[in-house]
Structures are given as C-alpha cells and as structure tokens.
Amino acid sequence: MNAARTRQGQKAIKGAIGIGLFFLAWQIGSSLSGVGSYFFPQPGDVFRAFVELWHKGILEAYLLDSLGRYFAGVGLGLLVGLIAALCLGLNKFIARMFTPLVSFFYAIVESAWLPIFVIWFGYGITTILTLLVYVVAFPILYNTLAGIRAFPPTYINAAKSLGGSRLQIITNVILPGLLPNIITGFRVGAGFAFRGLIIAEAIAATSGIGFLIFDGAANQQTDRTIVGMIVMGVLWLVIELFYLKPFEKATIHRWGLVVSAEGRET
Amino acid sequence: MSDGMPKIKVRDLKVSYVHAATGQRHLALDNMTLDIREGEFLVVVGPSGCGKSTLLSTIAGFISPQSGVLEMNERPIAGPGSDRGVVFQDYALLPWKTVVDNVALGLKFKGVSKTERTKTAKEFLALAGLAEAAEKYPHELSGGMRQRAAVARTLANAPEVILMDEPFAAVDAQTRMTLQEELVRIWGQSKSTVFFVTHSVEEAIFLGDRVVVLQEGPGPVKAELSVDIDRSLRVWPDLNQNGRFQQLREEITALVRKTTVAA
Numbered sequence: 112m113n114a115a116r117t118r119q120g121q122k123a124i125k126g127a128i129g130i131g132l133f134f135l136a137w138q139i140g141s142s143l144s145g146v147g148s149y150f151f152p153q154p155g156d157v158f159r160a161f162v163e164l165w166h167k168g169i170l171e172a173y174l175l176d177s178l179g180r181y182f183a184g185v186g187l188g189l190l191v192g193l194i195a196a197l198c199l200g201l202n203k204f205i206a207r208m209f210t211p212l213v214s215f216f217y218a219i220v221e222s223a224w225l226p227i228f229v230i231w232f233g234y235g236i237t238t239i240l241t242l243l244v245y246v247v248a249f250p251i252l253y254n255t256l257a258g259i260r261a262f263p264p265t266y267i268n269a270a271k272s273l274g275g276s277r278l279q280i281i282t283n284v285i286l287p288g289l290l291p292n293i294i295t296g297f298r299v300g301a302g303f304a305f306r307g308l309i310i311a312e313a314i315a316a317t318s319g320i321g322f323l324i325f326d327g328a329a330n331q332q333t334d335r336t337i338v339g340m341i342v343m344g345v346l347w348l349v350i351e352l353f354y355l356k357p358f359e360k361a362t363i364h365r366w367g368l369v370v371s372a373e374g375r376e377t
Numbered sequence: 378m379s380d381g382m383p384k385i386k387v388r389d390l391k392v393s394y395v396h397a398a399t400g401q402r403h404l405a406l407d408n409m410t411l412d413i414r415e416g417e418f419l420v421v422v423g424p425s426g427c428g429k430s431t432l433l434s435t436i437a438g439f440i441s442p443q444s445g446v447l448e449m450n451e452r453p454i455a456g457p458g459s460d461r462g463v464v465f466q467d468y469a470l471l472p473w474k475t476v477v478d479n480v481a482l483g484l485k486f487k488g489v490s491k492t493e494r495t496k497t498a499k500e501f502l503a504l505a506g507l508a509e510a511a512e513k514y515p516h517e518l519s520g521g522m523r524q525r526a527a528v529a530r531t532l533a534n535a536p537e538v539i540l541m542d543e544p545f546a547a548v549d550a551q552t553r554m555t556l557q558e559e560l561v562r563i564w565g566q567s568k569s570t571v572f573f574v575t576h577s578v579e580e581a582i583f584l585g586d587r588v589v590v591l592q593e594g595p596g597p598v599k600a601e602l603s604v605d606i607d608r609s610l611r612v613w614p615d616l617n618q619n620g621r622f623q624q625l626r627e628e629i630t631a632l633v634r635k636t637t638v639a640a
Contacts, residue, residue, distance in 0.1 A: 268439050269469035273483035273534055274459030283482070287473040366472040367516025 152334040157341070160334035170323075174342065177308060177319040180236070184243020185304050189297060191244055192251030196289075197281075199252070200259035210256055217253045221246045221307035229315060239311040246303040251296035258292030259285075291363045298355065305347055320346075382451060383412035384538060384570045385436060390445035391595075392428070392435050405431040407595035409445070413538070418564060418571045420581040423591030423599075424633055429574045432591075433542050436572065437463050449538070459483060462536030466543045468523045470515040476526050477502060477511040483534030498533055504563055505529040521552035528560065532567060541573045545580065554613040557583050561611065578629045582622055583611055590632045600632050 134154055141153040148156050164170040199213075200206045221242055232238040262285065270284045312321025320339045327335030363369050392406040406428045413419050421429045434440045435447065438457035447454045449461070462483075470479045477498045478485075484494035502508050505525040515523055524544055531539055545553045557580060564571060575581055581588045585604050592599040606621050616622050 263469075265465050265467060265469040266471060268437070268457065269463065269465060269471075270482070270486075271439075271457035272437060272459065272461060272463040272536075273530070274486045275482075276486070279486050283474075283485070284471060287471070290473070362473070366514055368472055 149331055149333050152337055156334045157337045160332070161338045161341075164323075164335065164338060170338070170342070173319050173323050176316075177312065177321070178346075180239050180243065180312075180319065181304065181308050184240050184308070185247050185301055187240065188244040188247025188300060188304065189251060192248035192296065192300070193255065193293065195248065196252045196255035196259070200256050203260065206256050206259055210260075213249065213253050213256060217249045221303060222310050225310060225314060234315045238315045239308070242307050242311045243304045246307045247297070247300035250299040250303065251293060254292040254296030254299070255289055258289045262288060291368050294359060294363060301350070301355070302347075305343070309343065384415045384449065385413035385454075385572070386446060386448045386451070387411040387413075387432075387436075388446035390432075390435065390447055391443045392431055392440060393443055394431075394440060404595050406435070406442075408597045409595075411589065411598055413570060413572055416568055416570055417586045418561075418573065418584055419587050419589065420573045420575060420585035421589045421591060422575055422578060422581040422629065422633060424593045425576060427591040427593050428595055429576075429591050430542055433463075433540050433572065433574050436538075437461055437540050459486070459534055460537045462531035462534055462539045464524075464527050464531050464539065464541040464544045466546050468515070468527045470523055470527055470530070472515055475512050475514055476507065476518070479515065479526060480530045480533050482530065498529075501529040501533040502526070504532070504566075506559065519552075520548045521556060524548060524556060525559070528563070532563065532569075536569065538570045538572060541571065543575055544573075546575070546577075553580075558613065560584065561608065565608075578626055578633065581629065582606070582625050583613070583616060588625075588629060590629060600629075602629065 138154050141151045144151050152160075161170070199209050224245060225238075225242060228238045228241050232241060266284050266288060267280060270280045275283065308319070309321035309324065312319035313325035316322050320342055324336050324339035324343075327333065327337075327339065359369075388410050390406055390409040391404075392409075393402055393404045395401070396403050409428070409432060411432075421432065423429050431440065435442055436449075436454065438454055438461070454461075470476075471482070474482065477495060480501055481489075481494040481498035484497060489497070499508065499511060502511055505528060507522060507525050507529065510518055510522060510526070515526065518526065524547075527544070545556050548556065561584060571584075573581075573584055575584075582604055588602045588604060590599040590602075602625065604625065606616075606619060606625075610616065610619060
C-alpha cells in the first residue's frame with residue numbers, strides 16, 4: 112500500500128509539473144508577443160480579474176448557478192437515459208429497432224439543437240436543462256443498448272438456475288453487468304454536458320461560467336473570459352478526480368471488468 | 378433399468394435451434410431417449426457436435442425441445458429452475474460479487490437473511506477448500522478456484538439435480554484431476570443426482586456410476602455402460618493401472634471413435 116501511495120504522489124507531482132510548465136509558457140508567450148492585455152492577457156491579469164470577481168461575489172454566484180444546472184441536468188439525463196435503455200433493451204427486437212435511431216440522435220451535437228430549443232422553450236433554465244438531459248441521455252442510452260445486445264447469456268442462465276426472478280435478475284445481474292457500459296456512456300455524456308452547459312449559458316442565460324466567458328469577451332474583458340475558461344477546466348478535473356475516478360475504482364476496476372492503463376488493478 | 382421412476386425422463390427428444398451466426402436452423406438432438414436415476418452420477422461422453430451440451434441445456438430449461446418428452450419427477454420441464462443447478466464450463470460467476478456473495482446468490486434469491494446465507498455459503502466454500510478466498514472477487518482467483526467456487530455456488534442452493542457442462546475443460550491437467558477427486562468427495566456427502574457432460578473418456582470413467590456415449594450428429598444414445606469399479610479404487614494416478622479401468626477406457630474410446638468415423 113505504501114508503494115502505491117508513493118506512486119500516487121509521484122503522479123501528482125508530475126501532474127503539477129505539467130501545469131507549472133503550462134503557466135510558464137503562457138507567461139513567456141504573452142510577454143514576448145508584445146500585444147495588449149486585451150488581446151492576450153498575462154497570468155497576472157487573469158489572477159487580478161479572478162480576485163476581483165471573487166471579491167465581488169460574482170464568481171461564486173456564477174459558479175453555483177453553473178454547478179446547479181450541471182448536476183440537475185446530468186442527474187436527470189442519467190435517469191432518463193437509464194430508464195429509456197431498460198425499456199428499449201428488455202427486448203432484443205426493440206433494441207435492434209431503435210439502435211440506428213439512437214445512433215442518429217447521438218450524432219446530432221448539442222449546439223445544433225440549441226436554436227430549436229430556444230424557439231421552443233425560450234431563454235432560461237428549461238432550455239438549458241433540456242439540452243443537458245439530451246446530451247447526457249443519448250450516450251448512456253447508446254452504450255447501455257450496446258451492452259444489452261452483447262450481454263453474456265450464461266450470467267442470466269446461471270441466475271435463472273439459482274432461482275432468480277425477473278426483477279432479481281435485473282437488479283443483481285443485468286444492471287451491475289451493464290455498469291461498464293453505463294459508465295462509458297455517462298463519461299461521454301458528462302463531458303458533452305459540460306460543453307453544452309457553456310454554450311447554453313452563453314446563449315440562454317444571464318449568469319454562470321458560460322455567460323462569464325462570452326460576456327467578458329463581448330465587453331473587452333478578456334481576462335474575465337480566461338478566468339471562466341480556467342474555472343471550467345478546474346471544475347472538470349475536480350469532477351473527474353473526486354467523483355468519476357473513485358466510483359470507477361470501487362466498481363468496475365475492483366471487479367476486474369476493465370484493465371486500467373497501468374495494468375490490472377489488484 | 379432401475380426400479381422406481383427415473384429422476385429425469387427423456388423420451389424421443391428433438392431439439393433444434395437457429396444458429397446465431399448463420400441464421401440456419403440446426404438439428405441438435407433427435408430420437409434422444411435417456412433416464413437419469415435418482416442419486417446417480419451419470420456422465421455423458423461424446424465427440425464435439427454430438428449434442429451433449431444441448432441435451433444439458435435442454436434439461437436445464439435454457440432451450441425448449443421441439444418434440445418429445447422431458448420430465449423431472451414426472452412433471453414436464455418448462456424452463457430453468459433452482460431444482461436443477463448448473464455448473465458452466467466458463468464458471469459464470471458474477472464478477473461484481475465477492476466469492477461468498479456469489480455462493481450465497483441462490484439463497485439470496487430465496488429470501489434467506491444475509492447472516493444466514495453468508496454462514497451457509499462459507500460452509501460450502503470450506504467444503505470446496507476455498508475458505509480463504511471468500512472475500513475476493515472472481516477475477517482474483519485461478520481457473521481451478523473459480524470452478525470450485527462455481528460448484529460451491531450450485532451445491533449451496535441444494536438442487537435436486539446438478540448439471541455440469543464440461544466444467545473442468547478449461548483448467549490444466551493437474552488441477553483437473555484434483556477437481557475430479559474433490560467433486561467425488563463432495564458429491565459423496567450430498568448424494569444429489571449428477572448429470573455430467575465431458576469429452577474426456579478418463580474423466581467419464583473416474584466420475585461416473587454410468588457412462589452414456591452419444592454419437593456424432595443427432596440420434597439416439599450409442600451405448601450405456603455401468604462403471605463397475607469400486608469408488609475407493611478411484612484415485613489418480615493409481616486408477617490408470619486398474620485393469621477394469623483400462624478395459625472400459627478402451628471400450629468407450631472405441632465407441633466414441635467409431636461414431637466419429639461413421640459420421
């Protein structure tokens with residue numbers, strides 16, 4: 112365990128070095144470029160904008176708005192995607208029938224839907240949530256259906272021979288067995304939703320990180336735009352490190368259902 | 378034939394299924410007639426493609442027969458059920474459950490409380506020599522240990538008949554012999570009825586009270602033989618020197634081979 116912790120520490124250090132190099136390159140690049148801070152703000156400008164936004168309470172309020180929209184949208188989308196997958200996937204015929212349609216909608220990106228959602232639902236939370244549910248639900252539906260089509264029949268046969276009822280087999284066998292697919296879909300969907308949120312807030316909201324990014328640029332406060340971009344990146348890192356990774360580690364890695372990039376987890 | 382009703386009765390069974398890859402209908406069993414007697418260890422041996430696994434899947438209820446009689450305790454078999462436990466060649470342990478939870482799964486389905494079913498599962502794990510592995514996940518075990526766990530899972534559910542589909546085919550020869558010896562020991566304690574499918578003639582003689590030889594392609598049973606070797610003499614590797622074993626091996630091998638050539 113100690114060795115594992117050391118390895119974790121080394122990974123963190125390497126990651127920090129990467130981030131440090133990025134800021135260094137940014138500083139050097141903006142100093143050497145000789146253009147104005149409106150065009151290419153330096154790290155210091157952005158840091159001052161960050162402090163100012165935080166001090167005025169704007170950043171905190173926007174952050175909370177964005178996170179609220181994001182988690183509500185992703186949670187709803189997960190629910191919708193799972194329920195749809197179970198409804199369509201319980202029957203192989205229906206699963207086959209809907210798969211091309213699901214692939215079709217999966218391919219229509221969120222920004223393409225935004226204009227029509229605005230026409231239907233106007234500017235505001237309904238449009239944003241609809242967009243997020245859409246981008247989360249389809250990858251989950253798509254991947255879960257693929258998992259159902261390829262589900263090993265012996266697991267189900269084994270459970271039937273042990274006396275499992277239909278409901279018991281769904282909860283004990285099918286749902287956990289589909290978890291790798293659900294997680295894959297969720298990862299894709301959660302990533303799409305993050306981009307979708309920024310676009311949606313730029314167009315259909317008057318607060319949030321997406322609004323900050325676009326509003327900053329429109330008002331020649333480029334440093335604010337970059338603050339929004341950095342917050343966006345940090346947020347994703349936090350979500351990935353503290354939610355997605357630990358969940359995957361406790362489930363599909365623990366069960367030996369995936370081989371991680373560094374080899375099999377033990 | 379023994380006195381009393383057979384545990385499982387198969388009469389003129391015909392089974393065909395649509396091949397998933399080619400989409401063509403494939404006749405797997407035809408004119409199959411067979412009795413499985415209460416408490417016996419029956420081994421079915423035959424070349425690949427003889428329908429022995431299909432027969433097992435049909436008895437398990439995974440496949441519906443096209444025509445013929447298939448009964449257990451004089452009642453038609455309509456689908457899978459916990460009265461017939463199955464041990465699969467690829468173990469079919471659920472990767473997301475620990476070994477002990479896998480073994481307790483049948484009892485969980487029956488509504489047995491968590492403490493009670495864990496206790497029972499641990500007893501069967503101990504019987505299978507797996508007490509140490511209870512809290513591990515299946516992917517952390519060797520092939521032989523996984524198959525022990527799969528056998529323990531089936532036994533813990535106390536089925537009337539145990540159906541075993543080439544369960545030791547995927548493990549190495551040494552482990553295989555150990556597993557055969559352990560299976561006989563454990564079966565001796567439970568005295569349930571076993572229907573065991575294999576392509577290994579040696580395995581069939583080592584394990585079986587009776588050996589049934591199937592022919593290649595659909596058709597009736599080729600031969601039925603009683604293994605009249607005392608169980609106390611069935612120990613590896615000594616059994617190889619046993620004259621009766623050698624005789625039976627020669628006879629059954631010839632039967633299996635003849636069916637192959639004839640087809």
